[in-house]
Amino acid sequence: MSSQRMRPPTGHRRGRLAALIALAMVATGAAACGGSDSGSGGDSKTLVVAGWGGSFTAANKEFFYDQFTKDTGIKVTIATPGGGFAAKVAAQRAGNNIEWDLLEAPGGDTSKLVLDGNLEKFPQSLIDTITPLVADGAIRPSASEPYYLDHGGTVNLIGCNTKLVKKCPTKPSEFFDVKNFPGTRGITANNPIFTSLFALEGDGVDPKQFFPVDVNRAMNALKKIKPNVQVWSTSPAQMQQAVVDGEVGIMQAPNTVLVSAKKQVPDLKLFWDGGLLFDEGWCVPKGAKNKTAAFEFVKWYAQHREAQAKFTEKIYSGTGGRDMQKYLSPDVLENLPINKTGVTLVDGKAGAKQQQELGKELREILVG
C-alpha cells in the first residue's frame, strides 16, 4: 500500500515558492528598469548614424559606411528620421537617452544644435589630423567652435516632369504662379526654413533680404499656393516616390532627390535658378554613446577623398575634402550645386534662430 500512502498536501509550501519566484522576478524586473545601461552600447564597435534617408543616405552608405565598416570593424546602423534633427536630439537629451552617434544633418539643424549646446566639440587630436585634408573653413561653424565637418550641400530646386506639364516654371516666382503655370505641385516641408525661404522667393523677396524672415509674408504665399499643392513631403524619400509615380508634375525638392528620380523619369527637367543651398555636416550629438566611433568615422571620411569624389559623382552633392578638383572631372565640378548660377547659400545660423517660430507657423498653414 505504500504507493497509495498519501503525502501531506504541500499547497502552502508551493505558495511560498510561488511568492519567492514572484519576488525574484520583481527584483530582476526592477534591476532591468532601474539598473545601469552598460549593455546598451558604448562599445565603440557600433555607430548609429541618423540621416535624411532617400538617395543621400543611400549614397553615404555606398561610398562611406560600408567601406568604413570593412576598414575598422565598426558596424554602422542607419536611422532615417528624415529631418528635424535639432528637435529630435533635444528630445533625446531631455529623455536622457541619446540614440544616435553621428548625424548627417543640414545647415539649419547643425546651427540650431550648436546654438542649443547639443553637439560634442571635435577633439583637438581630430582637428589636427583632418585640417590638412579638408577644405579651409570646412570645420564649422568656425575654428573656435569646431562642431561639424562640411559634407557638401543640398540644393532645394525646382523640378518639372515635361511629360505631365506643358509649361514648366523655371524659377520660384513662376512656381508660385499657378495661373500661368498650371500643374500638380509638390513642396518639401520637412524643414520650415527651406519652405519659408522658398515661399519668400516665390513672393519676390531678394535672397539678400531673407533674414530675419518675414513670417507673415512667407506664410501668406504658402497659404495662397496650398490648394495647388498635392504633396507636402516630410522626407526626401516621400518626394522621390511622388515624383517617380507621377503624383506631382512640378516640384521643389533637394537636388539629390531629383537627380536620383531623373534616372526613372527621363522627362524630368531641373531648374537651378532660385535654388537654396544648405550645407550638410557630420556632427556628434552631445552624450552620444559611441562618440569615439563617431569621431573615428569623421577622421576616416576626411582621409578618403577618392570615396568623396565617387559620392559626388553619384549625387552631385559635394563634400568637405580639400582640393577636390583634383579628384573630380570638370563636368562634375561644373554641375556641383555650389557652382550653379542662381543658387543662394543660406545662412543656417540666421535660420536656426527662427526655426521654432517658422515650424509652428508652417504647421498652422498645412493643417489649420
Add this chain to the structure above:
Amino acid sequence: MLRMRRPTRARGWQSTFSGLTGLGLIAPFLVVAGVFILYPFVELLRTAFGEPDGFGNFSDFFHSPAARRTLWTTCLTSLIVTVIVVSVGAVLAWSLRATKSRLTRMAIALAVFVPLWMGAVMKIYVFTVLFERFGVVNRTLTWLGVIDEPMHLLRTQFAVVAGMVYQMLPYAVLPLYAVYVTIDMNLIQAAESMGASRTRALRDVVAPLALPGLLASTVIVYVICIGYYLTPVLLGGATAPFTASLIADDIFNLFEPAQAAVASVLLLVVAGLVILGGLRLVGKERMRRAIG
C-alpha cells in the same frame, strides 16, 4: 480501507493564500503597472500642467487652429471608420457564424485574419499602390471610361479612412463573432416558424442579443482608432494629421513636450469618455462578457 492521515494545520491545503503570498504573487503586476502605466501617466499630467504655462498649456493648445482641427479630424475620422468597420464587421461575423459552406467560411476567415498577419507598413504600402495617381484604382477607372483624368486619392482623408477600415476590420469581426456564437440559431428558426421573415428574425431576435457585443466592438474600435499614427502620416500626408502625429511633431520637430502632453491627455479623456459611455449604455457585466 484506506486511512487518511489528517494534515497538520501548518501544512494543510488552503483555498486562499496568505496575505504575504498574495502580495508576492501580485507584485510583478504592481511593478509593471507602476513602471509602465502609473509613472508615465503621472509624468504626462505633470508635463501637461507644468512648464511653461501650467493650466494655460491647455488654452495654448485650443488657441491653435491646427491643433483644434487635428483633434476634430481625429475624432470624426475615427467615428466614420468605427461606423463602417462595425457595420461591415457585423455582417462578416454573422456570415462567418451562419454559413454552412466551408469555402465561404474559409474565405471570410482569411479576409479577416490576413490583415492581422501583415505588417502595418506593408498594409499601408498596398494602399499607396492602389491609390497613387497612376495606380490600380485610377488606371482601372480610366480604362473603364468612368473618369478622364486620374483622381487625387492618395494623401486624402478618403485614403486614411480606407486604410484604417482595412486594418481595423479584424478588431470588430473577432469580438462580434465571439458574441454571435453564443446565440442559439434555433431562435431564428423559431421566429421564422412563428411567421417572421428572415430580416425580421435577425432584427427582433438576433440584434437585441448581439447589441452588447456590437457596442463593445464599437468602443474597442473607436478607442484604437483615435490613437492611429502611421496610417494618417503615410496615407493622409502633412495636411491630414491625426493627434498622434501632432504629438510626434510637438516632440520631435518643435520640441514642445508640454503641448505634446496636453494632446495626449485630451486623447486619454476622449478615450475615457467613450469607454464610460459604452459602460453606461451596455452595463459593466454585459460589456465584460461581450469583450470576453
